[in-house]
Amino acid sequence: MTESDLPVVQLTPGRWGDPAQTVEVPPAALAALQHLGVRRREAEGAGGPGARADGPDADARAGAAPQELMELLGAEHVQVDFAARWAHTRGYSTPDLLKDRAGDRSGMPEAVVYPGSHDEVLRLLEICSGLGIAVVPYAGGTSVVGGLVPTKQFIAVDLRRLDRVSEIDEVSRTARLEAGVRGTAAEAALKERGYTLGHFPQSYEGASIGGYAATRSSGQSSAGYGRFDQMVVGVTVATPRGTVELGRAPMSAAGPDLRQLWLGSEGALGIITSVLVRIRPRPVERSFEGWRFASFTEGLDAIRRLAQDGPLPTVLRLSDEAETAVNLADPEVLGGASGVQVIVGFEGTATAVRRAAVAEVLAQAGGEPLGEEPGETWRKGRYRAPYLRDPLLDEGALVETLETAGFWSKLPALKAAVTDALVKSLGEQGTPPLVLCHVSHVYETGASLYFTVVCAQTDDPVAQWQQAKTAASTAIGAAGGTITHHHGVGTDHREAYAEEVGPLAIESLLAVKQVVDPRGILSPGILLPHQG
DSSP states (O other): OOGGGSOOOOOBTTBOSOTTOOOOOOHHHHHHHHHTTOOOOOOOSSSHHHHHHTSTTTGGGOOOOOHHHHHHHOGGGEEOSHHHHHHTSSOSSHHHHHHHHTTOOTTOOSEEEOOOSHHHHHHHHHHHHHHTOEEEEESSOOOSSSTTOOSSOEEEEEOTTOOOEEEEETTTTEEEEETTOBHHHHHHHHHTTTEEOOOOOTTTTTOBHHHHHHHTOOOTTHHHHOOHHHHEEEEEEEETTEEEEEOSSSSOOSSSOTHHHHTTOTTSSOEEEEEEEEOEEOOSEEEEEEEEESSHHHHHHHHHHHHHHSOOOSEEEEEOHHHHHHHOSOGGGGTTOOOEEEEEEEEESOHHHHHHHHHHHHHHTTOEEEEHHHHHHHHHHTTTGGGGHHHHHHTTEEEEEEEEEEEGGGHHHHHHHHHHHHHHHHHHHSSOOEEEEEEOOBOSSEEEEEEEEEEEOOSOHHHHHHHHHHHHHHHHHHTTOBSOSSSOOTTTTHHHHHHHHOHHHHHHHHHHHHHHOTTOOBSTTSSSOOOO
């Protein structure tokens, strides 16, 4: 099965992904959890959030929407019932899931509206601006950084009806995709014409095009296809003041590239309603393989050589010693030796030629080939891994991730600083955690670091993680890393982002916001500090 064959999944609060898909914690993992001090805890709340949505007083908890929106969109496209509002509450970070499980209703929108066109988005923003009602765009709902919870009461603008692939230009190799198109649906539509977007983040089953653009998403094949913001050549945005449409040519010297102002703006400067993206022919060949290196340092040097001097594969991923040990069900895959694993993937034509050239570089750097089995195992399990978090939470484990990026020369110290901060913070609160790390996105000048943390939950796991995340964020800043490589800023990283770019940069963005959003209704407190 390839990415274009995956179905569109409608996410629900409290658990990740397709409700029909279930994953059990392997026995070996259960034994490992005991060594971390993990003990199964009784579920909190009376029946969980799903029961609350269907409770006898659900209607009494209905929200409200202005009559003007009813008239604009039609009553069937404005929902104020509890179930609809609950389904648009928060995202899918571990704290989000823990709050959902506890029935925490904070962060619920007052209503959910479903515009069906750019013009309807434009008009509803004009209405809400006139009334002083905050709005937050909702596409796939997969934020893990508080990107769906503003600092004041709001209406959720669900973009699922903006679901058209409205143009495919095979001469220019571009496609116009509306913001509500799911990643899986975009790939399926492009497949019919022999093309691919090539953007496959781990949130792929639930994420949407608008979310990709608004957060500058990065997918597993970024070494070959680039980040999403590199794929976008045009963008259309609705603001309370009118439409912004950018990208009449692939490149231009006509002033600063304002496309990049709205890409990554997370709804704070407008609602992206469509993008014009670069597409590529579907790969004729695909292959994945594994390599072993004696240490993370050696593996890092090897992938740096590929990133800087080539040739670059489509997928390039390095797991550290701890992640390698956890991910390998069979330690004999590494020949019975310790070490780290590199996953290399190739897509396109004449992949055998590139494989040989990459293999030569990796071998010269001290790598040992492991064949295709490790690579294919990783590829096939890529979208199953997030499903494991829910049963781990059920067992009483705290499982969460964070990421950063830095220049090659700073990566070793950055990795050590973040790991140390997590171990110290969570160790002070209980049993020391297991901290895993991998590199999955590489550039000529640097790379990303993605951390996964597992430990026993305390009585207040949300506060437990917030303390650890604060420590890790401080360490990232001190070590010269960026607060986020692809998760986005949201509300969780807002203060760290402001410190990273400095007060003048934030003041400049707030000045832009004042022009396009004078009433401050767009995602208040998300990305930028709330004014007013």
